[in-house]
Amino acid sequence: MWRVGLVFGAVACFLSLAGLVEALHARWVVDGVLSAGQVLVLAVFVASGWTAAERSGWTPAGRLGAGVGSGATTGFCVGLLVWLAAHVNLRTMFINASPALFALLSGGRPPGEAWVGAVLAGGALGLVGALGQVAPSGLIRPVLVGLGAAVGLGLFQDLILLILQPEGFAPVRDWLFVAGGGPTARGAAVLFVISAVLAAVHPALRARPTRVLRLSPRVRRVFWSLVGIALLAALPLAGGPFVAQVLVIVGLYTLMGLGLNLEVGLAGLLDLGFVAFFAIGAYTVGLLTSTGEHGIAHWSFWAAVPVAVLVSLIAGVILGIPVLGIRGDYLAIATLGFGEIVRLLVLSDALRPWLGGSQGVLAIPKPVLAGFELSGPQHLYYLTVVASAVVAYVAWRLQDSRLGRAWMAIREDEDVAEALGINLVSVKLLAYGLGAAFAGVGGAIFAVMVGSVFPHSFQLLISIQVLALIIVGGMGSIPGVIVGSVVLIGLPELLREFGEFRFLVYGAALVAMMLLRPEGLLPAAVQRRELHVLEEQAEPALVAGRDAAAEGGS
């Protein structure tokens, strides 16, 4: 239990010194009472107690003791940090070790007193965590959900206020928020209660499906898909242009994710240069439609999209041919190289007369549909949704087609697949080509969304984000791609003001995800089976041995 306490102590000190606590301190969860920064520190203490209680296999009383001990240890670490800061100038090394931070951690008390206080408070909070571990889960879940909702209200207050802007919402707004400040105590409390109650009754509802109308499954499915469509269509109307803009970005990543999913999720071909195809799609549309100096054709967007898709597809095949025989990590680095080559070429001064170099391709007109210009994010949102739906449909049909089966076969074992008569070359090239084509669609929409294309928009970071989102969502699963891009792209966009810590949390989330749910949030059935088989299975080395045998036999 001391070890758990020390680990969490280190975590608390790290979060403080990295500036996260202080940054969140600027956000009220309850105006004037509790800030998000304080919530974060408290959460670390509670988690410390919770984990210690979980790990000690003792009696309930013993568990509570473990929680207290662990929490107190964590408190000791934080107290030590406060005490150190009072005697040594930590700021020469740690830029965020500001007086404000230590004022927050020590509650404004002198260091010695604060240290004792931190140990005591830590013990108490550890006890709370341990109680949570001991108490029946039916009680704990609602409380957690309620707390999550209340903290969410504080974190997303900007967005909520943006949605509540119209004068009609004024009463709700004033009830929930202090003018020009954070959530009111009553707002947070009511939200807590409502979500906790909902979470409490939710299992009961699930257990007894109240079917008002006995409908055939088919009609039900139609009904639900209509509800889904209505929700999708209503989202930007409710959320306004900013929410629509974020959704457009989520949609673009979904398109790319669907494409990469064919390569990685189905065919098992790792690709870290995927942004290249996105860039090719964007540049194709830019060059074909731009009214500026680099425009070559002044086509309409609709005429340029098929060309962009075709160019991306060809690019995918061309990039695919040289790496046909390369596997695994080598493939990762080779494709990463491709992505960088494309970015450097569009940026280069050598190609500047044609591609605009670092100044990019400008003046890309918005698409016009039936005489109406799709200008704002709210219009582009519908374009993106339609494009994503079409691409998702194509991807879904591909998955169950002969080709999809062939991809899965080469993912499992190339040699066996070949022995079964699958033409490796054409199957692989199709995976690269079709994946690239999907990304090309995304690039095309991106070009009209921004209205200009700059090489700097196509960093390696994007390839990595796309790979991460299909992994987090669940490899080889189409709904997984959508969930992944909402979680990894949408949420950080909505929390833009913490931009500095975006990738910190992002990195931690990737690692945590892989440790806790390696199959992803919404895994495909095959993947789920595979991963659980793997847990019992011996080392891949044995499989490799089997391969060698197979090869010898072929």
Place this chain on the structure above:
Amino acid sequence: MFPARLSRTLLLVSVLAFVLGSGSLVAPAAPVRVGPVTDEWGVVRVARGQPIVIAYWLVVAGPDASLGIDSRRGIELAIDDKKTVAGHPIRLIGEDSGCNAEGGTTAATKLAANRQIVAAIGSSCSSEAVPGAPILCKAGIVTVSPSNTAPRLTDPKRGPEYACYLRTAHNDLVQGRAAAQFAYHVLGVRRAATIHDGSPYAEGLANVFADVFKRLGGTITSQEAISPTDTDMRPVLTRIAAGRPQLLYYPIFIAAGGHITRQAKEVAGLENVKLMSADGTFSPDFWKAAGEAARGMYHSSPDLSVEALGPKYQQFLEKHQRKYGEKPLSAFHAHAYDAAMMIFAAIEKVARKDAQGNTYIGRKALRDALFATRNFPGITGTLTCNPYGDCADPKIAVYQTISADPAKWNPGVDPKKVWSMKR
């Protein structure tokens, strides 16, 4: 698998219907009347006692954050000095714009969605403003940039979608020309080479310098490019040395600029070359990066010396030191201060009150008032806006580094001001 063709068709049809139907979402602009004000772009109503909301969109996170944070501090100091506008307190909100096109798009969209915003200050990087400014214009929000320097943003051909965009930063045409004139006339250099790092800012500035230098009669021996993440510059410097230039102009950023400065003297053939950079490296951090190799090199930059800007800037610096405990991080804090002050003055010009003490600000009226700014006494000089949004009173100076000791950083004295542009 899938139930019925029916639902698929329904899906497509309904989505298409929504796409077409969404045409009614954005109404074309017609004059709106709210309270005592009529305005084509809409009116902001600020209730009595409520703050007037000003928004920034600057790069305040990521590797280029010092540029945006520096500008934000300028705005905050302006708010401290001004305290109230038209009888209302001022509230500053803002968005990080990431120093890239899509960051600018998203930040501008978020600001455009907030109908309480009276005016915006931003962006930091020109590549954010290219797609971002039109989004704000569509929402009727006027924006003033403290640090965009790309010529195209205030070009007479910039197009109506930039009608709400102004800047207090100098246009790079001015800085590039000043640097070239200094090199040709003052240093007497006839052969020069340029390096940019692939950023729109550096590439634009290097090209302006090269064009003007050639026009004056000089020779550009080579125009090179590197990546901002490069560390080993010796090969490219060797290539430059083959052209035997007398001066190297590299208007890039601190990290790569530091490497070039350190390594230039180590390359055969460049031992006596004169080094010159621009405002992207005009900071004490650059001296840290370049070390003693920076001694004797030149920087073109907005003239921030006290004799050019007068005692006002001195007071600004004192306040800055008191509030933030450090010297300014970059070159555009004073421009941001002026941008904020200009906006406040324009708001006071167009704000109308009703009997209850609520204030009404017409958006287009505010925009027109800003464009009508004449002889506005700012820190960076006397600002006058032209019809395309250039408001700067560009005082470009050239500084020479004496000590290269970051602790002695004091623009005007060390780095010493050696030349200033004649207008």
Place this chain on the structure above:
Amino acid sequence: MTEGVGSLAAGALRRPALRRLNFVDAFLWAFRLAVILVVVWGTVGTLRLGRYTGEQWVDFVVFGLAQGGIYALIALGYTMVYGILRMINFAHGEVFMSGAYTAYFAAAPLAASGFLNQHPILSLLLLMAVAAAVSTGVAVLVERVAYRPLRRAPRLVPLITAIGASFFLQYAFRGLYGSGFKAYPEFELFKGEWQVLGVGILRTQAVVLVGAAVLMSALYQFVMRTKVGKAMRAVSEDKDVAALMGIDVDRIIVLTFAIGGAAAGAAGVLYALVFKQVHFFMGFVPGIKAFTAAVLGGIGNIPGAMLGGLFLGVVESVGPALFLDGLGIVAPYQLKDVIAFTMLVMVLIFRPQGILGERLAAKRA
């Protein structure tokens, strides 16, 4: 998901199905010819222009070797970990960064007190020790948290955690030390040039090259001669069998990470000696380049990493001037990474086992 490393094109191209499809072969030949054509044409053009003197060509090579030494230093750690675990430790560049960045906070007071220039060698060793300690700590921590639980997961999973860890470390250090950069103090001893065989080489670069060579031979001897090294090689061959032979596989893997980390930390200080600036993003690009270098040399092969690093450095330095100048391409140095990556792809296609060949590649061929 079975991947014997590098099974490969050479093998793949012998397969009947691939032979039937002549268009792939044709494409690869065309690709080869195009590259050769560009190289030859560019070289001839450059030499005809006569823009550079003989000394300048020598300089290009020397600068390239020095930069290659940096790549080699980092690539050694990559190759160690890859050889044992068969995984790209994507976070290796950040391990390198963490040591170099933290050691700055030791270097600054040393320089301020004057100790640094009174005892330069001792100071350098001291800084290396600090950096190695931090980097080792970070590397072991990453292994413990992000890799160990996933040892039996499909290949992609540890790659993703590695990417996650890489991001986390970058931004963690950014949070701790700020987003600006720090600059190491000057070592008076290493200023200026030494003449080696009539060619001037900067002292710092000479130190890097010597450092890389020392590190390489130390690692090589360690892996080849010691008992632990033998255990490492056993684990790299076959984890399960090694475990049956009484080798504590977990311990060996941690040791590998620790040694790779220590090497990265020492490399970080040498890097800072040459380039002076350290910041939170400094590890990323060199990390990718070093991985490329490791592949070029034959991954898993320690002398190969050294050779690959030097080779990559020279190509990046000489390539743009030699191949692209003659084609009349403006600003050729902007395209040096294009050359590096094209070369990487060429090596992967035509000689997947790398320059020095990898003993593992032969396993399945």
